[in-house]
Amino acid sequence: MKKQFLRFTALLLxxxxxxxxxxxxxxxxxxxxxxxxxxxxxxxxxITGYTETKEEFDAVCEEIKGLLNEYHRLxxxxxxxxxxxxxxxxxxxxxGVHQTVKVDEKIIxxxxxxxxxxxxxxxKVNVAMGSVLRIWHNYRTWGLDDPDTAELPDMEKLREAEKxxxxxxxxxxxxxxxxxxxDPEMLLDVGAIAKGYSVEKVAQNLESKGITSFILxxxxxxxxxxxxxxxxxxxxxxxxxxxxxxxxxxxxFVELSDNxxxxxxxxxxFYTVNGVNYHHIIDPETLxxxxxxxxxxxxxxxxxxxxxxxxxxxxxxxxxxxxLIESIENTEAMWVLPDGTQxxxxxxxxxxxxxxxx
Amino acid sequence: xxxxxxxxxxxxxxxxxxxxxxxGLLVANLTRLEGNMVLVKIDGNVTQSYSLYENRTVxxxxxxxxxxxxxxxxxxxKAYMSDADCPDKICKEHRxxxxxxxxxxxxxxxxxxxxxxxxxxxxxxxxx
Numbered sequence: 001m002k003k004q005f006l007r008f009t010a011l012l013l014x015x016x017x018x019x020x021x022x023x024x025x026x027x028x029x030x031x032x033x034x035x036x037x038x039x040x041x042x043x044x045x046x047i048t049g050y051t052e053t054k055e056e057f058d059a060v061c062e063e064i065k066g067l068l069n070e071y072h073r074l075x076x077x078x079x080x081x082x083x084x085x086x087x088x089x090x091x092x093x094x095x096g097v098h099q100t101v102k103v104d105e106k107i108i109x110x111x112x113x114x115x116x117x118x119x120x121x122x123x124k125v126n127v128a129m130g131s132v133l134r135i136w137h138n139y140r141t142w143g144l145d146d147p148d149t150a151e152l153p154d155m156e157k158l159r160e161a162e163k164x165x166x167x168x169x170x171x172x173x174x175x176x177x178x179x180x181x182x183d184p185e186m187l188l189d190v191g192a193i194a195k196g197y198s199v200e201k202v203a204q205n206l207e208s209k210g211i212t213s214f215i216l217x218x219x220x221x222x223x224x225x226x227x228x229x230x231x232x233x234x235x236x237x238x239x240x241x242x243x244x245x246x247x248x249x250x251x252x253f254v255e256l257s258d259n260x261x262x263x264x265x266x267x268x269x270f271y272t273v274n275g276v277n278y279h280h281i282i283d284p285e286t287l288x289x290x291x292x293x294x295x296x297x298x299x300x301x302x303x304x305x306x307x308x309x310x311x312x313x314x315x316x317x318x319x320x321x322x323x324l325i326e327s328i329e330n331t332e333a334m335w336v337l338p339d340g341t342q343x344x345x346x347x348x349x350x351x352x353x354x355x356x357x358x
Numbered sequence: 359x360x361x362x363x364x365x366x367x368x369x370x371x372x373x374x375x376x377x378x379x380x381x382g383l384l385v386a387n388l389t390r391l392e393g394n395m396v397l398v399k400i401d402g403n404v405t406q407s408y409s410l411y412e413n414r415t416v417x418x419x420x421x422x423x424x425x426x427x428x429x430x431x432x433x434x435x436k437a438y439m440s441d442a443d444c445p446d447k448i449c450k451e452h453r454x455x456x457x458x459x460x461x462x463x464x465x466x467x468x469x470x471x472x473x474x475x476x477x478x479x480x481x482x483x484x485x486x
């Protein structure tokens with residue numbers, strides 16, 4: 001009788017265990033949510049977050065949207081906004097010269113950071129190169145609109161514009177919060193910096209409020225905050241720059257926590273002239289699209305730095321780029337050469353992992 | 359060694375329990391692997407969802423006056439945009455997607471095609 005009771009209890013316990021095992025196995029207190037926006041920095045924004053409730057996720061997204069919108073308006077070089085001095089205002093010419101413009105502290109900080117990046121990248125990232133980039137932008141827009149009549153910009157015109165790209169002519173007055181472009185022909189273009197810089201500022205703002213388990217992805221500028229819902233690093237795939245390759249869509253997988261990854265690639269934004277693709281990353285020396293690599297990815301804690309560095313490395317010789325990366329703490333890079341070969345900085349592979357497919 | 363009848367019964371009991379446990383886990387896992395889905399999101403909201411394993415062609419109409427059109431094709435476990443009347447055609451150039459977390463974005467028409475699934479490998483949080 002006693003034994004039967006014991007057996008019965010054992011059976012009961014076993015069933016309880018089965019039940020627990022099958023329900024426990026995927027215990028996820030936090031759920032993954034995503035949101036998409038289309039109105040910032042001329043690219044798609046994806047927010048991924050792990051939260052307990054949808055309401056919590058939505059509240060953080062509202063916060064992110066507000067901040068992104070603010071930076072988008074301030075750093076815009078194409079659109080002016082009523083009652084707001086932004087980069088368009090700084091680029092304006094009145095009576096043949098640029099005016100001293102009073103601007104938000106955020107613009108002062110971003111331009112100061114841009115000057116630091118100019119120094120760090122040996123001039124490869126130059127926000128004062130707007131006069132050259134504007135010409136490329138116009139030809140690209142035209143070429144995309146009407147591919148049959150697409151043309152390359154005239155090199156003489158590009159060289160003429162190049163004369164007005166001296167970053168020392170960007171006069172920042174921190175005390176009075178003003179900016180003046182001392183060269184009337186000069187234009188600011190923050191395309192290689194503003195997106196990553198803004199993402200970083202938004203991420204830092206969220207971090208200061210204790211928000212965790214989020215990823216900001218603004219057009220491939222990825223910044224992760226904390227760990228994912230299972231307290232593991234976030235997983236990101238690095239796109240194969242060879243878009244035709246359907247077998248290997250991702251050439252590397254990386255794990256990220258409180259880290260950012262930015263890729264600059266020749267495949268991202270381009271137009272076609274006589275069957276040849278011309279992308280948007282313009283070398284300040286040749287004034288033509290960089291040809292050394294198919295893509296360069298940079299992993300570094302600060303996404304603004306990642307944005308600038310990926311552009312700079314894309315335009316630098318391998319040796320120069322490697323020396324630069326090795327000189328910066330917690331920063332790694334991967335270069336994809338035109339033949340598809342992947343080259344890594346010393347610690348890049350500490351971030352990669354293999355997916356066990358099937 | 360002689361095994362008593364009671365011990366034998368115990369072994370059978372344990373075996374049966376283990377079998378049930380294994381079956382339970384299997385069922386739990388199978389029901390979770392319900393297969394990848396293709397989500398169509400317009401302006402951030404899911405408007406349609408389809409199984410990745412049923413071939414089909416879908417016209418996605420957007421715009422205030424239904425003036426824009428993208429064509430989504432789901433074929434052999436992959437999804438791609440076969441046609442689009444947007445100016446940049448970046449979505450059309452995008453390679454077919456099949457992994458959970460992958461997306462195709464049409465910025466001008468505010469469309470996102472997204473693959474979702476549970477327990478799929480690879481499951482990406484972002485693409486750089």
